Amino acid sequence: MMPDTAIAWFRRDLRTHDNEALAAAAAADRVLPVYCVDPRTHGMQPYGGADSFRYEKLGTRRVRFRRESLDGLRDRLRGLGSDLLVRRGRPEVVLPNLADAVGADVVTFHDLPGPDERAVRAAVTAALRERGVTPRRFWGRTLHHIADLPTPYTAISDTYTKFRKSIEADSAVRETYPRPSLAPIPGGDDTGVDADAIRPGSIPDVDVAVDSLGSPDAELGAGEDADEIDERAVHPFPGGEDAALDRLTSYIWEGGHLREYREARNGLVGPDYSSKFSPWLNEGNLSPRRVFEEVKRYERERVSNDSTYWLVSELRWRDFFQFQLAKHGAQFFAPGGLRRRHDVNWRWDEQEFERWRTGQTGIPFVDANVRELNATGYLSNRGRQNVASFLVNDLTIDWRRGAAYFETQLLDYDPASNYGNWAYIAGVGNDSRQRAFDVLAQAHQYDPKAEYVTRWIPELDGLVPQKAHEPWTLSESEQARYGVELGVDYPRPMIDPTTSGDDPV
Structure with a gap:
C-alpha cells in the first residue's frame, strides 16, 4: 500500500539527482524533506576515549560549504514545489516527533559507513519503530552499490588492487535515478497539522552556541571568516548541487580537461590540474554515478584514454575506503590502524x-x-x-x-x-x-x-x-x-x- 506521508531525511546526500531515498519518498501522497543539524557533528568534541584529545569537528569553511549546500538543496526542492525543513537536534529525537506531528508513515534515508553515523541510524530506526513509523534505508554513497560487490562488504579484500580488479570484472555501475516529481509537504488544506511543525526553519549564517535541542532553527557555528575566499585559492568551491553540476560540465565538457587528467593531476596551482569534484561528492551535492555517466559519455563522444580510466579509478579508490570503513568500523580510527x-x-x-x-x-x-x-x-x-x-x-x-x-x-x-x-x-x-x-x-x-x-x-x-x-x-x-x-x-x-x-x- 502506498504510504500517505513520507519524510525524506537528508544526510550526506544534499542533492535531488540520483537520490534513491528521495525518489522512494516521492511515491507518497505528501513528502516532507528534512535535514537535522546534529549537535554531535560540530563544536569541540572528544576524539576517542577520555584519555584522548578534543578537537573542532566542523571548521569554518566546512560550515560555509554545508550552509551553501543546504541553501542550494532548499532552492532545488522549492523549484519542485516542495521545501526543506531544517531542524537542530538529534535525529532520533527530531524525526519521530516530526513523524507524529505530520502523521508520517515512513522515513526514507541513505545509510553511511562510519560507526558514528551507523549508530545514529540505529537509534533513529529504533525510535521510529516505537512510534509505528517504517524506516527505509538505501545506499547511495559510492559508485558501486554495496549490494553489487562480488562478495559481501565484510569479505572484500583489504588490498586496493585486488578490490579494483574484482569490481571491474564482476560489478556493474547502476544507472542514476532521475530527479523526482514531489508531492506537496503536509499542511495547507490538511487538518490536524500544526503550522509551526512544518515551518521551514532558518539555515545558519552566524556563530551561535548549541543549546536547546528541540529548536526549529538550525545553527552550525560558523566563524567570522567563513565566507572569505582567499584570492590565491585554486577554486572558490561554492556549495550546492547547482555548483556541483556546473563544475562537472565546465571541467569535462567546456574545458576538456578530462583528456589530460592523469598527466595533470599532480599539479599544485590552478583550478583545472585535477577535477576538484571531491567537496561536492563528499557533501553529497554530486553523485559519483553521475560523474561516471559523464565520463562514459565523454569516452563515446570525444576520447577514451588513460585519463578517463584514471578518473573512474579514483572513484573506485573512494569506494574502497567507504567499504573498508564499513567493514572495519572503529578499528579504522585506532592508533594501530587496520x-x-x-x-x-x-x-x-x-x-x-x-x-x-x-x-x-x-x-x-x-x-x-x-x-x-x-x-x-x-x-x-x-x-x-x-x-x-x-x-x-x-x-x-x-x-x-x-x-x-x-x-x-x-x-x-x-x-x-x-x-x-x-x-x-x-x-x-x-x-x-x-x-x-x-x-x-x-x-x-x-x-x-x-x-x-x-x-x-x-x-x-x-x-x-x-x-x-x-x-x-x-x-x-x-x-x-x-x-x-x-x-x-x-x-x-x-x-x-x-x-x-x-x-x-
Whole structure:
C-alpha cells in the first residue's frame, strides 16, 4: 500500500539527482524533506576515549560549504514545489516527533559507513519503530552499490588492487535515478497539522552556541571568516548541487580537461590540474554515478584514454575506503590502524604539532601546503601526502592528530577517505610498504620554479627556486641581500631536511 506521508531525511546526500531515498519518498501522497543539524557533528568534541584529545569537528569553511549546500538543496526542492525543513537536534529525537506531528508513515534515508553515523541510524530506526513509523534505508554513497560487490562488504579484500580488479570484472555501475516529481509537504488544506511543525526553519549564517535541542532553527557555528575566499585559492568551491553540476560540465565538457587528467593531476596551482569534484561528492551535492555517466559519455563522444580510466579509478579508490570503513568500523580510527600495530611509539609533542599546524616547520614545501589548507580548506593530493608524511614519519606525531586536523579544515572531508589515507601514509592502514616521503625531493620535482612555495610563503618571494625550497642554505650575506633573516622572517627547519624519508613515488 502506498504510504500517505513520507519524510525524506537528508544526510550526506544534499542533492535531488540520483537520490534513491528521495525518489522512494516521492511515491507518497505528501513528502516532507528534512535535514537535522546534529549537535554531535560540530563544536569541540572528544576524539576517542577520555584519555584522548578534543578537537573542532566542523571548521569554518566546512560550515560555509554545508550552509551553501543546504541553501542550494532548499532552492532545488522549492523549484519542485516542495521545501526543506531544517531542524537542530538529534535525529532520533527530531524525526519521530516530526513523524507524529505530520502523521508520517515512513522515513526514507541513505545509510553511511562510519560507526558514528551507523549508530545514529540505529537509534533513529529504533525510535521510529516505537512510534509505528517504517524506516527505509538505501545506499547511495559510492559508485558501486554495496549490494553489487562480488562478495559481501565484510569479505572484500583489504588490498586496493585486488578490490579494483574484482569490481571491474564482476560489478556493474547502476544507472542514476532521475530527479523526482514531489508531492506537496503536509499542511495547507490538511487538518490536524500544526503550522509551526512544518515551518521551514532558518539555515545558519552566524556563530551561535548549541543549546536547546528541540529548536526549529538550525545553527552550525560558523566563524567570522567563513565566507572569505582567499584570492590565491585554486577554486572558490561554492556549495550546492547547482555548483556541483556546473563544475562537472565546465571541467569535462567546456574545458576538456578530462583528456589530460592523469598527466595533470599532480599539479599544485590552478583550478583545472585535477577535477576538484571531491567537496561536492563528499557533501553529497554530486553523485559519483553521475560523474561516471559523464565520463562514459565523454569516452563515446570525444576520447577514451588513460585519463578517463584514471578518473573512474579514483572513484573506485573512494569506494574502497567507504567499504573498508564499513567493514572495519572503529578499528579504522585506532592508533594501530587496520594492521593493529603496537610497535610504533607515536608522540604527542604539542609544540611541534603547533608548528606543523600553523605552517612554521621551516620546510617551505610543507609550510606552503599547510598554509593553503588553513586559508582555503583545500589541498592537492600531492600536498596532502607530503604534509601527512612529514608529521607522522619525520616528527612521529600521532597520525590521528593530523587526520583530526584535516577533519576540521578540509572542505571535502570524508571520514573514510581522510582517515584511510592518513593511516596509509602512517603505515598502519591498507599498505604494508613504507610510505615516508622525501619532502625536499618532492618539492623540487613538483614545484621546480618554486611558484607554489612563494605563492603561500611571501616572505620567500624573490629567492631563486633552489633557495626558496632550501632557505636554510642562505649565507648571512645572502640573507641580507634577499631580506630574509632565518629565525626571524622565516623559521629554521625543525629537522635536518636531508634526513626526510625515502621518496616512494
